[in-house]
Amino acid sequence: MKLNFSVFVIASVCLLIFSIMFATSVGSVQVSLDNVFQSVFVCPHRPDNCGVEVLYQKIVWQIRLPRILMALLTGIGLSVTGAILQSITRNPLADPYLFGISSGSALGAVLVIWTVSSSAISITLGALIGGISSVLLMLTLAGRSATQVERLLLSGVAVSFMLGAFTSLVIYYSDPETASALLFWMMGSFANSDWGDLPLPTLTTFIGIALFVVYRRWISAIQAGDEGAFTLGVPVNQLRLAMLIICSIITAVLVAQVGGIGFVGLMIPHICRFIVGSQLHKVLFMCITLGGSFMIWVDVIAHSFLEAQVLPVGIVTSAIGSLFFFVILKTRSRI
């Protein structure tokens, strides 16, 4: 039975809103859903009507919301770029880390931690520079063969391994303290997010999504095949390159903030296609709502699984995500 797309739109938006509210209320200090609602919507405008303690307001506004919004943004950004990359390369295994972005960012972060200092800001900057240079390196090395999908994918893999080797080398020669800091960074975390970290990822992600929506027909044509897209007047190679660069920028900005978080960009688009089919605007919409919700829940689990300890997000994503994906794969193949 095929359900109407609008049903999924409403359901997934409800899920997203509920996820945000729920995640804000749970944690080491329980804040009731009512208090969450009041602190978010009532207290800032009308302090007289506000019945929530200042401490709770602070927990909601200064600790939880930035973290949750960062998780939301990461889920959205990685899922959407995954969906676009899979479409334009017509490869179901494409993901945002395809071009060695995560290994490039890791190398950047590692070098910063190793050589300069360990303050969070410079790690972010190092990761950003590392991520973007890995894409530039990949495109330079691919050269003229960047017009062929298969060669592009292969050079991405090669760059990824090359940078990964350098990262391992640096970790091998660094002292245990630095090594563990590096490993923790690479496994991903939203814990250090505050409001100041949000504008750049928000801006890049949403500008990217706007561009994907504008070019959705051309991307669909490429999804159906390069030669056909060419005969429909689509500048295939230029469009693919432009989309790759946009995806890389979004990914690099996100990875720099939260570290390497796998699975989301690879699997969420497939889950969305299972649910709503392959039409690009539908997949993009579902990636925004489901990808965002998924990441928020991952963060909730990372915080509540062990008492007084936060698990690295990357571990939770991959563990839960792959189980979840197996379940879907099983149920879908039975139909």
Added chain:
Amino acid sequence: MTSILHTQLEDIDSHEVSACDSGRKQNLENSDGSEIFLVESISWIVESKTILDDISFSIKQGEFVGLIGPNGAGKSSLLRCLYGKNKPTSGTVFFREKRLQNYSRREVAQHIAVLVQEPPTQFDLSVYDVVALGLIPHRPLLSLASENDRQIVQRAIQKVELVDKLQDPFNTLSGGEKQRVMVARAIVQRTQVLILDEPTNHLDVQHQVDVLKLAKEMQVTVLLSIHDLNMASAFCDRLILMNEGKIVTSGSPQRVLTQQNLKEVFNISAQVDAHPFHLGNRITFDFGLDQ
């Protein structure tokens, strides 16, 4: 037999869609035999290998032209030169009295629809989505899908009789249905020229006939490459016979499909006589098997 075919034809004709009507009108207005394609001694050389060697011919408005020749003769390469995918190493392709390279990619797509064989992809679009891709050359990037667009797509799908498969994934269709979807996309693209690269490959006889009839009914200038010589003889106004990157001969099917030409180019003995059901030739091959 012929009468059955005719009634079928008329039947489909009565479903004629308006997207096609405009093309037909243009066609009637310009049916003074003006040249839509003029190919002047083009060659295409890749890595010092000559794929196309000094090819010249022209195609008139409204003609149905078949490109025949053995595998590797350069048929696909030549077609690709005509829709701008290959840039000839030397020589010029004129489209409506203007150099093809002076048209933008979008303009080419507005005038020439192409049916190519493509490997299936994992991310399966529905029949409707694939047909709707034909609107791309006519719509600005930012436009939303309008009711009018939906009707154009629907009518094209009706025309190829796939209404019941509207939402089916494209990859689940049979080979014949896939080709009909591609024809529907070309109808939506509303061009004056239709280029088909081996549209009848891997199809059974009935579906081969279906696809060629649909192409004929579009009433546009058609250029196609085709392997089945009897089919080519029945459907084409004119044939161009290629071998090793050169044009061997061109002209009416009767003139091109001679025993001598078949022996020379395809290296097979054949008997050529009048076809019992239509005006063209019938070719009977001698497979060299002992009785």
